[in-house]
Amino acid sequence: MNIDTAFLRRCIGTLELAYEGISRLKEVEELTCDIYRAACVKEFELVLEQSGKLLRKRLSVYFASNRQADKLSFKDLFRHAAKHGLIDIEATERWIEYRDNRNDTAHDYGESFAEMTLQLLPVFIADAKSLATVTELTDD
DSSP, X not given: OOOOOHHHXXXXXXXXXXXXXXXXXXXSSHHHHHHHHHHHHHHHXXXXXXXXXXXXXXXXXXXXXXXXXXXXXXXXXXXXXXXXXXXXXXXHHHHXXXXXXXXXXXXXXXXXXXXXXXXXXXXXXXXXXXXXXXXXXXXX
């Protein structure tokens, strides 16, 4: 089974560019920083959701039916990925932290949420790239 990660990789690339932009501009021009911050938050959310969606497809080979994989929560997807050796325990814990960050601040689109998210981005981007590669691999 081939899993197309093109959209995920595009979102990761966009997130990288937005993060680089805000890192260069930090507090130089408030409006421009707000634009980059908003882009970072939106792309973080997109990458997070796409990662879960594609990991679900990747894990489906380990279940008797696709329905079983479809029933897994986001966090359980990553636990099963670790169980099957697709990612390590430390990465699983980080993905759960990323999801918790998103869930805990789902209704707080203020600067504090964005700043918390920005702190996660360097490792998140690396984890997302790694997951995209693992997702593309097949067990054939």
